[in-house]
Amino acid sequence: MQKIEQFLDSKDIRVTAMRLLIYKFLAEKQVAVTLSDIENAFEKADRTTLYRTIKTFEEKAIVHKVDDGTGITKYALCEQGCNCEIETDLHLHFHCNNCNETVCLTEHKIPQIKVPDGFVSENVNLVVKGICDKCSGQ
């Protein structure tokens, strides 16, 4: 388990008990989570700490925001070598209308989107909604 400590350290994130717990929580989850999800997982922790921890993770680029259109921001761990910032590296997200979970489809990069003359594309958010594999697999 020393690995996580080392990883955080390599990213200039001081290791604390709470940060380790939150990191592990994110790593175990296969879906993007809300602040409330984390809050519920750690009853004792203060919401502000979670909020700021996630913010730190985001600033240090080990998690990325997921805006799936539910109105509630979700977060997911970045993949190895993920460059959330670089437009060409953007993957799409899938939101299940049934179980309400959102997953990163990291293998599915967002295609080049043409915009009209005069417009400059800097960033793209693409969310597909429908039924996920777990829910469709009846």
Next chain:
Amino acid sequence: MQKIEQFLDSKDIRVTAMRLLIYKFLAEKQVAVTLSDIENAFEKADRTTLYRTIKTFEEKAIVHKVDDGTGITKYALCEQGCNCEIETDLHLHFHCNNCNETVCLTEHKIPQIKVPDGFVSENVNLVVKGICDKCSGQ
């Protein structure tokens, strides 16, 4: 101006003074607007009425929601024969990071997006962020 009355009527929306005003406001605007935008345009009107008017318009499919990632829902009039619901008819939206305005790119349909086996795509939201024509045109 009888046209708008007739149009609303054809959509099973009772014509009221407020609804006419809001409809005209939306029609004049070339960008997606927030509830607050409308609120500011009609100081006298109650926020709830605006809220419910827009909701009615949405239910009757003459406006569609625009989720541009700012966290604030915006609305825009549907084009002639716009079928917001039908996936193949979905257009993309452009949000300017400079002027903060969001426009419908109704000519630009969203390309077919491949999803992994087991996933069923029902709906797609695609938002391009960058610099709009007005702002880039220096």
Next chain:
DNA sequence: TCAATAAATGCACTTCCATTGCATTGGTTT
């Protein structure tokens, strides 16, 4: 080692948008 310093945490409070309940007003129908 221990004091000085900086970072992380916890609590309280605030803001902003979305949404609802209920009373009132206004328009339609018979």
Next chain:
DNA sequence: AAACCAATGCAATGGAAGTGCATTTATTGA
């Protein structure tokens, strides 16, 4: 006109995001 239903207005609520400040915890370096 009476009865009915829809639209409006006011007040209150709820949820999520964000901030200020005091306190605790970790780091540094004298």
